[in-house]
Amino acid sequence: MMAAILVAGGAGYVGSHTVIKLLEKDIDVIIADDFSNSDERVIHAIEAITGKTVKSYAVDLTQKEEVRRIFDENEIIGVIDFAGFKSVGTSSKAPLAYYRNNLEILLNLLSVMQEQGVYHLVFSSSATVYGNPESLPVKESDKQKPTNPYGQTKVMSERILRDLAKSDERWSFISLRFFNPLGAHKSGDLGENPNGVPNNLAPYITQVAIGKLSELKIFGHDFPTSDGTSVRDYMHVDDLAEGHVAAMEYLLTTSNKFSGFEALNLGSGKGYSVLEILRAFEQVTGKKIPFEYVEKREGDAAESFASIEKAKEFLGWEPKYTITDMCLDTWNWQQKHPNGYNEA
Numbered sequence: 001m002m003a004a005i006l007v008a009g010g011a012g013y014v015g016s017h018t019v020i021k022l023l024e025k026d027i028d029v030i031i032a033d034d035f036s037n038s039d040e041r042v043i044h045a046i047e048a049i050t051g052k053t054v055k056s057y058a059v060d061l062t063q064k065e066e067v068r069r070i071f072d073e074n075e076i077i078g079v080i081d082f083a084g085f086k087s088v089g090t091s092s093k094a095p096l097a098y099y100r101n102n103l104e105i106l107l108n109l110l111s112v113m114q115e116q117g118v119y120h121l122v123f124s125s126s127a128t129v130y131g132n133p134e135s136l137p138v139k140e141s142d143k144q145k146p147t148n149p150y151g152q153t154k155v156m157s158e159r160i161l162r163d164l165a166k167s168d169e170r171w172s173f174i175s176l177r178f179f180n181p182l183g184a185h186k187s188g189d190l191g192e193n194p195n196g197v198p199n200n201l202a203p204y205i206t207q208v209a210i211g212k213l214s215e216l217k218i219f220g221h222d223f224p225t226s227d228g229t230s231v232r233d234y235m236h237v238d239d240l241a242e243g244h245v246a247a248m249e250y251l252l253t254t255s256n257k258f259s260g261f262e263a264l265n266l267g268s269g270k271g272y273s274v275l276e277i278l279r280a281f282e283q284v285t286g287k288k289i290p291f292e293y294v295e296k297r298e299g300d301a302a303e304s305f306a307s308i309e310k311a312k313e314f315l316g317w318e319p320k321y322t323i324t325d326m327c328l329d330t331w332n333w334q335q336k337h338p339n340g341y342n343e344a
């Protein structure tokens with residue numbers, strides 16, 4: 001058996017890009033995903049892009065026996081946990097489903113890791129742990145005040161990791177609180193593939209550009225920002241994937257002698273307004289993107305962007321791509337695969 005990294009939720013948007021980066025570094029990967037928010041064809045896309053075969057398990061990770069089976073059948077040396085539900089809006093309507101899924105996955109992974117003596121885990125947390133930022137840029141030491149159950153699951157997950165790390169110094173955890181990923185793989189064969197009407201800005205804009213949706217709805221135009229629309233921190237999904245790989249490598253490098261828990265922001269460190277992103281997409285696509293202003297969403301902050309100094313120092317990680325790169329790659333993916341992984 002080859003020593004491998006278990007990537008939970010590895011068929012998802014960020015997970016699949018991270019799997020490619022791991023494979024490109026000749027790090028063996030096992031993917032576990034129930035495909036509830038992804039597609040089995042993502043595995044084929046990863047294999048076609050990398051020229052490598054990937055072992056994957058179609059399993060619900062809230063089933064502990066399934067998690068145990070993966071560990072029994074493979075030599076897992078570390079885990080990256082992307083698996084979970086991620087819609088802020090749905091989490092307020094179905095909090096139990098969110099708490100159950102997001103927490104049970106992590107608890108199962110950790111219990112089986114403990115049974116098997118595997119002590120390194122990178123966790124995908126989120127900027128939503130901060131809620132409405134008190135000051136900018138947002139630092140890791142800032143207060144955590146999530147405004148929805150989704151964000152709470154991330155705060156609770158980090159709490160679990162902290163407590164566990166205190167109980168036994170063999171554990172080492174890095175929680176990556178990331179801001180807004182954009183973009184797609186350079187090949188145009190892997191990208192964000194939302195079910196139904198997209199929640200996120202980029203797929204919404206490109207679906208308008210390609211004519212699948214009629215116009216972009218912009219939530220609020222009277223925020224205290226330069227153009228009245230809300231400002232967020234966007235980074236290329238490949239930069240984010242590199243951040244996850246750097247974190248896993250950091251944990252696996254014994255000379256770092258790292259034990260315990262560390263939370264790191266990943267972002268570009270810069271803020272862009274919705275209109276700035278829209279204009280960047282217009283330039284890249286050469287199309288006018290119609291939009292209308294609608295009511296602000298409850299709890300939406302005017303402005304949020306990250307301080308990324310800690311990640312730079314800790315991991316030596318820095319984002320490489322620009323907003324134009326992010327728009328170009330999203331557009332390339334959307335044009336090559338207007339119906340996601342469905343051919344027609």
Ligand SMILES: NC(=O)c1ccc[n+]([C@@H]2O[C@H](COP(=O)([O-])OP(=O)(O)OC[C@H]3O[C@@H](n4cnc5c(N)ncnc54)[C@H](O)[C@@H]3O)[C@@H](O)[C@H]2O)c1
Binds near residue numbers: 033035081125181
């Ligand atoms: N995309 C973002 O904007 C963003 C921002 C901050 C944090 N995050 C976090 O990063 C992680 C990955 O995000 P993403 O955008 O790639 O999401 P995604 O939905 O594309 O990926 C999550 C994957 O987990 C799988 N999954 C869900 N429940 C499962 C279960 N019970 N068993 C097995 N697999 C299960 C889904 O099928 C999906 O493939 C998530 O934890 C998310 O909360 C995402």
